Amino acid sequence: MMVKDRYDIVVIGAGPAGSVAARYAAENGASVLMLERDRESGIPVRCAEGVSHNGIAPFIDIDKRWIASQIDIAKLTSPNGESALMHNNGVGYVLERRIFDTALCELAAKHGARLITKANALDLIKENNKITGVKYRYMGKTCEVKCNIVIAADGTESRVGRWAGINTTVALRDIDTCVQYTLAGLDIKRDTCEFYFGNEVSPGGYVWIFPKSDSTANVGIGIAGHLSHEKGPKEYLDEFVARRFPDATITYTMYGGVPTAATLKEIVKDNFMIVGDAARQVNPITGGGIVQGMIAGSIAGKVAAEAVKKGTFDAKFLKKYRKEWDKTLGNTQKVMHNMKEKFLFMTDERFNNLVSFCKKIPSDKFSLKSLFTEAVKGDPKLMLDVAKSFVVSKIKLK
C-alpha cells in the first residue's frame, strides 16, 4: 500500500475520536492519513463498552456484529443495598469495541481516509516553530509525513498535545483510576446495567456491571485519583466481586485512567487540533467518552476540511471547532464537572436518600434528568445549570 509523503491532514490515533475526525475530514474533501500505534484499532480494549443508541446512531448504522447486549434498564444501588430501576433513558448497548473501533476505521477508509496501523507517532515536525508534519516509526523505519493540520486523537495519555505545547495536565481528583474484569459464569440480566455507589464500595466513583451476555459482563470500578492512595481500586473491586460473584471466572483484566475534568482550555493551535480523551472530552460523571469523542471528532474533521478548502490553518480559524464543541457538549460538560464535585463529597446517607427518592418515581418516568435534578437540590445555581444543560444538550449521556 502506497503512503504518500504529504496529506492535507494527519490524524494521530484511530480510536473513535480519530476515526470519526478522519472520516468527516475525508468526506468533506481533504486528503487524510490516520496513524495508529497498535496493530489494530480498539485492541487492547480499555473500556466498559457502554454507549447510548442515540449517541452512536448519527455516526454509524447499528450492526449486531459489534453489539454484545442491548440495554433497556439501569439499576442504581445505594450503600444500604436499596435499588432503583431507570427505564426512561433510551436504549443503550454494550459494545464489542474490538469490532466497533475497526468498523469506524472502515467507514473512514470508505470515505477516502488512509489508515496505517503499527505506525507510532514519535514527534511533530516543526519548521520555524510552525507544525508542518509528523515523524513516525513504521516497520522498523523512521518516516516523515507533511501536512497542513495535525489532529491529535491519541487518547488519555496524549503525548501529542504536549508536543504541540498544549497543557494537558489534569488534577489528580479529576482522574478516575479504574480496574475492570470481564467475568464469566454469572447469572445476570442481559438487558440491565448495574451501578453501585457508596464510600465503602467506590469512593468518589462507582462500580459497574455491564452485561455482555446472560453469563458474562464487564465488571469494573473507577475511584477518584486523590482517594485511591490508601486502598486501591483493585482491592475495592475484589471485595465487590467476592461478595456479588464469588464463583465467577476472570477472563480479562484491564487497568486504565479516565479524565473526569472539563474540556482542555486550549484545543486548537495554528495547524493543530486535539480531540477525544486527549482533549478531556469525557462525561465527568459517567466517565463515558466514546460518543463525546465521536461528536468532537466530527466537528473537528469538518472544520479541518473547511480550513483546507480555504487554505487557512491558523488557530483563529480552527477555533470554529471550539465554538461548535462548546455549543454542542462542552458547556454541558462544564456543568457535569461541577456536579461531579458534588458527588465527590456525597455522604452514604445522601446516596441512600437519593436512591430512596428515585425509587418513588415510576421506573418508566425515571431518567438521568430526574436523578441529577434531585442530586443537586439545595444548590439553586447548579439546579438551573443542570436544567439548562438538558435543554441544550443534543445527545443523551453515555
Ligand SMILES: Cc1cc2nc3c(=O)[nH]c(=O)nc-3n(C[C@H](O)[C@H](O)[C@H](O)COP(=O)(O)OP(=O)(O)OC[C@H]3O[C@@H](n4cnc5c(N)ncnc54)[C@H](O)[C@@H]3O)c2cc1C
Ligand atoms: C475502565 C474504563 C471504562 C470505560 N468505560 C466506558 C464506557 O462504558 N463508555 C464510554 O463511552 N467510555 C468509556 N470509557 C472511556 C472510553 O474508553 C474513551 O473515552 C474512548 O476510548 C476515547 O476515545 P479516543 O478515540 O479519544 O481515544 P482511544 O480510544 O484511547 O484511542 C486512542 C488511540 O490512539 C492510539 N495512539 C496513542 N498514541 C499514539 C501514537 N503516538 N501514535 C499512533 N497512535 C497512537 C492508541 O493506540 C489508540 O488506538 C472507559 C474508559 C476506561 C479506562
